[in-house]
Amino acid sequence: MFKFRFFTVSLLAFFFVFGQVKVELSIHGVPVNLNQWYAQPNGDSVYVTEFKFYLVLPTDSLVLVDVSEQESLQLPYFSLEDETVLLRIGMDSVMNTSGRLDGPYDPLFGMYWAWNTGYTQLKCKGILQLAGKHHPFEYHLGGYRSPHATSVQKRIHWKEGQPLSIQLERFLSNLPVRTQPKIMLPGALAHQLFKNFTEGFQ
Amino acid sequence: MKTVFFIMLSLGLCAVALVAPNQELDFFVPQGWPKPRYNFESNPLSQEGFELGRSLFYDPILSKDSTVSCSSCHLQFTAFAHVDHPTSHGVDSRVGKRNAPGLMNLAWAPYFHWDGGVLSLNGQAVNPITHPDEMGSDLATVLVKLKREKEYAAVFKKVFGTEDIKTQHVLKALAQFTVSLVSYNSKYDRMTRKEVKFSEQEKKGYALFLKHCNQCHKEPLFTNYEFKSNGIGVNTALVDSGRANITGKAKDAFLFRVPTLRNLEYSFPYMHDGRFSKLKEVMEHYAHPANWAFPISTEPVKKKYMLNLAQQKDIIAFLKTLTDKGFLFSPQFGYSSIRE
Numbered sequence: 001m002f003k004f005r006f007f008t009v010s011l012l013a014f015f016f017v018f019g020q021v022k023v024e025l026s027i028h029g030v031p032v033n034l035n036q037w038y039a040q041p042n043g044d045s046v047y048v049t050e051f052k053f054y055l056v057l058p059t060d061s062l063v064l065v066d067v068s069e070q071e072s073l074q075l076p077y078f079s080l081e082d083e084t085v086l087l088r089i090g091m092d093s094v095m096n097t098s099g100r101l102d103g104p105y106d107p108l109f110g111m112y113w114a115w116n117t118g119y120t121q122l123k124c125k126g127i128l129q130l131a132g133k134h135h136p137f138e139y140h141l142g143g144y145r146s147p148h149a150t151s152v153q154k155r156i157h158w159k160e161g162q163p164l165s166i167q168l169e170r171f172l173s174n175l176p177v178r179t180q181p182k183i184m185l186p187g188a189l190a191h192q193l194f195k196n197f198t199e200g201f202q
Numbered sequence: 203m204k205t206v207f208f209i210m211l212s213l214g215l216c217a218v219a220l221v222a223p224n225q226e227l228d229f230f231v232p233q234g235w236p237k238p239r240y241n242f243e244s245n246p247l248s249q250e251g252f253e254l255g256r257s258l259f260y261d262p263i264l265s266k267d268s269t270v271s272c273s274s275c276h277l278q279f280t281a282f283a284h285v286d287h288p289t290s291h292g293v294d295s296r297v298g299k300r301n302a303p304g305l306m307n308l309a310w311a312p313y314f315h316w317d318g319g320v321l322s323l324n325g326q327a328v329n330p331i332t333h334p335d336e337m338g339s340d341l342a343t344v345l346v347k348l349k350r351e352k353e354y355a356a357v358f359k360k361v362f363g364t365e366d367i368k369t370q371h372v373l374k375a376l377a378q379f380t381v382s383l384v385s386y387n388s389k390y391d392r393m394t395r396k397e398v399k400f401s402e403q404e405k406k407g408y409a410l411f412l413k414h415c416n417q418c419h420k421e422p423l424f425t426n427y428e429f430k431s432n433g434i435g436v437n438t439a440l441v442d443s444g445r446a447n448i449t450g451k452a453k454d455a456f457l458f459r460v461p462t463l464r465n466l467e468y469s470f471p472y473m474h475d476g477r478f479s480k481l482k483e484v485m486e487h488y489a490h491p492a493n494w495a496f497p498i499s500t501e502p503v504k505k506k507y508m509l510n511l512a513q514q515k516d517i518i519a520f521l522k523t524l525t526d527k528g529f530l531f532s533p534q535f536g537y538s539s540i541r542e
Contacts, residue, residue, distance in 0.1 A: 099244055099322035101370035107328045108341045108369045114329040116448050117313075117321035145449070187450050 021075040023065055024163035025051070032168060034067055037129075046172050050125035053197070054104070054111070056088035062095060064104040064111065075164065085158050089198045090121035090151035093144040116186075118142060121150040122197055128177045135177035141194045143186020150186070150194040156201050167200040224248035224361060227378075229309065232386040234394070235422055238309035240381050245324055245374045247382065251361045254354075255379030257540040258372065263347050265293050265337035272330065272376070273537070275302040279530050281465035282306065282383065288476030289440075292336040299335075299440045301476035303461060304469040306385040306529065312427050316458045316474045319448045327376045328369075341369050348372065353540045385464050385529040393523065394422075400523065407520030410513055414488075418460045424524065429457035433494030434487060437475045444474070456497050467525045481521060485514040 025032040028041065032048065039045045052066035058078045066072045078085065096118040101107060111119045120142040128135045142150050158164060174196050176189065183190050227247035231238060245251075258264065262271040275290040276282040282305035284290045290302040300316050314320040320329065330336040331344060348354045348367050355365045362371045392398045400408060411419075420426045429445040436456055445454035458474040472478040478487070487493060489509035509517070529535070 097321050099241065099324050101325055101373055102368070106369050107325065107373075108345070112325065112328060114320075114325075114332055115315070116319040117325065148450075185450065 020077055022163040023073045023075060023166065025067065025166045025168055027168050027172060032067065040169070040173065044131070045129045046126060047129070048124065048126040048172075050123055052109075052111070053089070053122040054091050054119065056091065056095070058086055062091065062104045064109055066109075083157060083159055084155050086153065086155050087201070088151060088153045089201065090142075090149075090194065091119055091144070092151045093149065096144040113142060118144050118186075122194055124171075128172070128175055130177070135181060137175055137177045137181045139175070139183045139190075139193060141183065141190045141197075143190055145186065148186050148188055148191040150191060152195065152198040154198060154201055158202070165202045167202065168197075170199050171197040224250045227252055227382070229382070230384060230386075232384070232391070232422070235386070236310060239312055240309040240323060245377055245381075247378055248361060250357065251375055251378040252382055253538065254357050254361050254540065255375040255377065256535070256538045257354075257357075258376050259379050260537050260539060261541065263351070263541075264331050264339060264344055266339040266343070267293055268347075269293060270337050272327070275330075275336070276305050278532075278535050279468065280304075281385075281469040281530060283469040285468070285470060286479075288471050288479075290336070292330075292333070293338040296335040296338070298333070299442055300474055301471060304465060305380055306383050306464060307423055307462065308383065309381045310423055313459075317445050317448050318429060318459055323381055324370075324373055324377045326380075327373050341372075344372065345369065351541055357540055383529075383535060385526040387528045388464065388526040389523040390520075391422075391526070401519070403516055403519045404523055406513075407516035407518070408523075410509070410517050411520050414509070415463075415517070419463045424463040425460045428460055429454065430460055430499040431456050431458070431497045432473075432488075433491075433496075433498035434473055434477065435495030437477065440475055442475070457499070463521060464524045465526055465530060467522045468530060481518050482514065485509070485518060489514055 027038045027046065030038060032038070032051070034048055034051065037045050037047050048067075050068070052064060052068075052072075055063050055065060055075070057063060057075065059076070061076065063075055064072060065075075098105070105112075105119075107114070111121075111123065113120060120140040122141040123139070124141075125138045126136075128137060144151065156164070171193065175193070180189060183193070225248055227249050229238065229242060229247060259272045259276075262268045262274070264271060270293050275284040275287075275292070277285065284302035287302075289298050289300055291297045303316065308314070308323055311323070312318075312321075314323065314326045315329070320326045328341070331339055332341065345367055348358075349365075355367070358367045358371055358375075359365045361375065364371075389398060389400075389404075393400050418426055418428065418430060431444075443455045445457040445459075446452065448454075466472070466481070470479055470481070472481070472484050478484050491508065
C-alpha cells in the first residue's frame, strides 16, 4: 500500500515538474522580466511594464501568457511530432467570435475588445529609450479580419524538456514609438508588429 | 407523531425548493417572424436567470460609483432608449457620443451598437460597464461588489451552480433579460394578425411606407440590419466615422446601422447622434432630398422622392401603429431587485 502511494505521489510530482512546457521570453539572450531596463546592442534600451499574448496549443486549447503571472508561463504539456510543434499565435477568427466568455476568454483579463467583438492578441506596454530620450508606448495588437488578421500558425522546432523560446528583439527593435506610440485598432501596422512578434518564435 | 410527520414533510419540501432545478423559460417567436439568430444553447433561458438579469439591469452596482445602471440610459417606457438626451450621460455626468438605442427584439440582431462592432449579445454588456462615459467600472470590481451581496451569491448559485461569480455569469444573466425583450403586440402586429383594422390614414401611411421606407426598415423587424448613411450629414462635434471604426474601410465612413422603427413614437430622439427630437423632423428630412448631405447611401437618391406634408403625416400615423404599449409598460420587464 505504501509503495503504491509512493508511486502515485512520485508520478504526480513528475508530471507537475516535467509535464509542463516553460515559456521563455528573451531580449538578446537575456530573460525578460517586467519593470526592468534592457540594453540593446545599439545603445538604446527598453523597459517593459506589460506583456501578454494568446497561444493556441496543439491540443487546440487556448492559453493566455502573461509575463506578470508566472504560472501562465508554464504551459500544459503537449506532445511533439518529429521534434516540431505546431502552434497558433493569436486566436483565429472563429475563436475571436465564438462568444465564449469563460477561462482564457474571460473579459476580466483585459484582452476582450468591448467595442469591437474580438480580442487583443498581444498587449505590450513600456518605454523605449532612443538616443537618451524616453518614448512611452502601448500596443494592443489584434483584429481577425483579412488581410490584417493577427493570427499565425507556425511549426516550431523544439525538443522535449526545452523551454519554448520567444526572442523579442525583432519585435522591440521595430516599434514605431516616434510616429505611432499607441496602437489600439486593427490594421496594417498592428498586423506588421504582430508578425514581428511571431518571428521571434524559434 | 403527526407533528413529527409535518415537520419532516416541511423540511423535505424546503430541501426540494432549495435544490429545485431552474424553471426553463420558453422563447416566443411571433408567427411569420424569421428564426432568431441568438444562440440559445450558449445561454439556456430560465425564469431565475431572467430575473437575475433583470435585477442586474436595474442595479447601479455595475457602475464604478454605484450611481448608474443599464436602465439609466435604457428606460422601459421609452422602449429602453434614453428619452430627451441626444447622447446619453453616464458616471460623473460624462456624456457619450451616441444616442442610446432602444432595446427590443435583440434575438434577431446579427450585431449590436450603431457601428455593428459587437457580434454577441452575451458579451455586449462589457462595453457599457467598462466605458468611461457610461458606467466607468471594471469587471474585477463588479465581481467583488456582487460577491459581497449575499442575495446575489445565492441566486447566481441557483442559476449557474456556483457562488464563485465569474464575468460570463454576469454577462449571460444580463443577456437572458435583454434577449427576452420582445415587442410584437403593436397595432401593426394585431393588424397583420387580422385582430384589428387600420384607419384610412394609417392605411395610406402604410402604403407609402412600403413604397419608400420598407427597403431599409424591413418588416416585421423594421430593419434590414444593414449600414447606411441617410444624408443627415456628418456631426462635426462628435467626430464619429461609424462603421468605418470597425472595418477600417473608407467606403464605410459615416455609415450607421439601420435602426428598428418599432416603438419609435416613444424612443426619441432619433438618429445615431439624437439630432432630431420629433418624428416630423425626421419626415421632413426624408421628404426633402435637397437637404440631404454627403455621404448618402444610394437607395433614396435613386428614387428622388418628395413627400408632401399630408403624406408625411400619413406615414407618421402608420409609424405610431408600431407602438406596443404592452411591451413599454409590462411589469414583467419593469424594475426589480433581488437585493434587500
